[in-house]
Amino acid sequence: MVTQKDALTNGIMSCWKSPSNIALVKYWGKKGNQIPANASLSITLSEAYTITRMKASKAEAGKGPGVIFRFEGELNEAFGARIESFLKSVIPQLTFLTDVNLEIESGNNFPHSAGIASSASAMSALALCLCSIENSFKEEAINQDAFLRKVSYISRIGSGSACRSVYGGISIWGKHPSVDGSNDEYAVPLPFELHPLFTEIHDTILIVDPGQKKVSSSVGHNLMKGHAYAEARFNQANTNLTAILVALKQGDWDNFSLITENEALSLHAMMMTSRPGYLLMHPNSLEIIDKVAGFRKQTGAAVCFTLDAGPNIHLLYPANEVEKVKPLIEELKQYCYNGAAIEDKMGSGPLKLNCK
Numbered sequence: 149m150v151t152q153k154d155a156l157t158n159g160i161m162s163c164w165k166s167p168s169n170i171a172l173v174k175y176w177g178k179k180g181n182q183i184p185a186n187a188s189l190s191i192t193l194s195e196a197y198t199i200t201r202m203k204a205s206k207a208e209a210g211k212g213p214g215v216i217f218r219f220e221g222e223l224n225e226a227f228g229a230r231i232e233s234f235l236k237s238v239i240p241q242l243t244f245l246t247d248v249n250l251e252i253e254s255g256n257n258f259p260h261s262a263g264i265a266s267s268a269s270a271m272s273a274l275a276l277c278l279c280s281i282e283n284s285f286k287e288e289a290i291n292q293d294a295f296l297r298k299v300s301y302i303s304r305i306g307s308g309s310a311c312r313s314v315y316g317g318i319s320i321w322g323k324h325p326s327v328d329g330s331n332d333e334y335a336v337p338l339p340f341e342l343h344p345l346f347t348e349i350h351d352t353i354l355i356v357d358p359g360q361k362k363v364s365s366s367v368g369h370n371l372m373k374g375h376a377y378a379e380a381r382f383n384q385a386n387t388n389l390t391a392i393l394v395a396l397k398q399g400d401w402d403n404f405s406l407i408t409e410n411e412a413l414s415l416h417a418m419m420m421t422s423r424p425g426y427l428l429m430h431p432n433s434l435e436i437i438d439k440v441a442g443f444r445k446q447t448g449a450a451v452c453f454t455l456d457a458g459p460n461i462h463l464l465y466p467a468n469e470v471e472k473v474k475p476l477i478e479e480l481k482q483y484c485y486n487g488a489a490i491e492d493k494m495g496s497g498p499l500k501l502n503c504k
Contacts, residue, residue, distance in 0.1 A: 159205045161503035162280040166273035167495050168196040168258070168266065169313045170351060170462050172408045172454060173389045174415045175322065177372030177382065182304050183332045185372065186385040187322030189392060190312045191349060191464075194495030198266070200254040200273035201503060204281050207249045214249035221255070231274070234306045241302060242282055252277075258353075258490060267365070271306035272313040275299045276498055300334035308369075311335040316497030318342070318396065326390045343399030348467040348493060352477050355488035356432045356459040363419075363426050365457045371422035381418055385411070401466065405452035408464065412454040419457070430459040432483035437461070439483075443476045451476065467493075 175188035207214055213235045217228035231252065239245050254273065256266055279299045283290050296314050303310035304321070312319045312335045320327050321335040329336050372378050388407045395404040419426055433455065440453050440463065449472045451465040463480070465473045481487040 159203050160281050160284055161201070161203050162277040163199070163201045163501040163503040164273045164276040164280070164498055165197050165199045165501055166269050166276055166313055166498040167193045168198075168269040169193060169309065169319075170454060171309065171312075171456065172411060173385055173392060174411050174456075175308060175385075176369065176415055176418055176457075177375070177378060178308060178369050182308050184308060184322040185378070186382040187320060187324035187327070187330065187389050188309075188312070188385070189318060189320050189389055190309070191318055191351065191494050192313055192316050192497055193351060193492045195492040196256075196258045196269065196353065196490055198254060198256050198269035198273045199501070200252065200270070200277055202253075202274075202277035202281065203251040204244075204248045205251075207247055210246050212248045212250075213245040216249075216251045218253045219255065221253075234271075234274075238278075238302055238305055241298070242278055244282055244285065245278075267307035268309040268313045271310035272299070272303045272498065274306065275302040275310070276314075276500075278302060280500070297334050304334060314498065316495055318346075318494075320389070324386060324389055326393055338396070340397060342396055345399040345401060345466050345468075346396050346404070350465050350467060350470060350473075351492040351494070352463040352465075352473075353490040353492055354436060354461040354463060354477075354480055354484050355490065356430050356436070356461065356484055358485055358488065361428055361458045363428065363457075368419060368422070368457055371424075372418065375418065375422060377418065377421060381414060384414060401450045405450070408452050408454050415457070416455075428458050429455070433459045433461060435483050436480050439480060440476070443479075447472065449473055449476070 169190040169192045171188050171190040173189040175184045175186060177185035179185060215228050215232045217224055217231055219227050235245055254270060276299050279295060279302060300311040300314040303314060312321050315335060315337040318338040319335045320330055323332050324330045328339055388411055392404060392407045416429055419428060437453055444451055450469045451463060451473050454462045481489055
């Protein structure tokens with residue numbers, strides 16, 4: 149048997165590709181150690197992802213974790229400091245960290261800090277690497293469900309929304325009476341089969357602004373403390389989650405669309421009515437929203453929008469509406485930064501890669 153000490157002497161590699169996700173029912177406001185104030189539901193994406201490579205080597209006993217972090221090929225001390233703080237916070241769950249130095253390389257195929265949940269893909273990829281390295285020290289067979297649950301738990305501590313990226317399809321994070329097994333500390337996959345209408349949801353991400361948003365999500369969550377509308381918002385989200393589950397089961401696109409857009413606009417209403425209030429949507433974000441509503445009314449197309457804490461719009465539609473929606477997408481590109489859009493769809497979740 150190879151001991152942990154021996155394995156670390158030679159170095160252990162782990163590489164994962166993990167996707168972003170887009171929340172349909174939004175989580176906004178938290179308590180304690182990354183515990184959500186309301187349950188949320190998201191679609192895991194396919195083409196917006198982070199790839200992270202990690203090498204663990206032996207450190208002086210009890211002196212770890214030491215971290216060298218490169219983002220898209222460049223040393224990044226700011227990100228590295230955040231990751232080192234995160235690693236120290238999860239030592240109780242990953243005790244091997246006190247004995248290792250970590251070399252981490254990470255990169256996205258989409259803009260980070262622009263409201264496309266880059267922290268979700270990044271922190272879930274990091275947690276997958278960490279838990280895979282931990283598993284290399286174990287003799288017993290690894291239970292996949294338990295592995296993913298722990299990855300989701302670890303991801304959550306780094307970034308709340310990251311815990312949902314661990315699963316493909318649709319996942320739920322936060323204790324909710326309509327979802328058996330739901331939990332505030334980790335996400336769970338959707339507990340029933342989707343109606344065929346929703347098995348291949350497309351998501352065209354319209355990049356209104358690829359730049360870093362002016363108010364971080366962490367600041368936004370904190371501004372929900374003492375917010376005049378906080379309790380009503382948390383109740384609204386939980387009610388919407390119950391309703392969207394019914395729509396997903398029954399193939400009810402109209403209610404799915406109504407709830408999804410209501411959630412997106414409610415999220416930004418909370419930002420605007422915080423103290424201090426702030427705007428993350430841009431004028432072109434509003435132009436796109438208006439054009440989507442007009443196109444839907446004119447054509448009857450099954451298409452709706454959502455957006456996270458940023459200006460970029462996700463255009464959602466089922467696979468059987470792709471051709472019908474193409475003219476709308478082409479029209480909307482005039483409101484995007486250099487006409488930029490990411491063609492995405494619902495994905496199957498993270499993928500373990502061969503380390504190179």
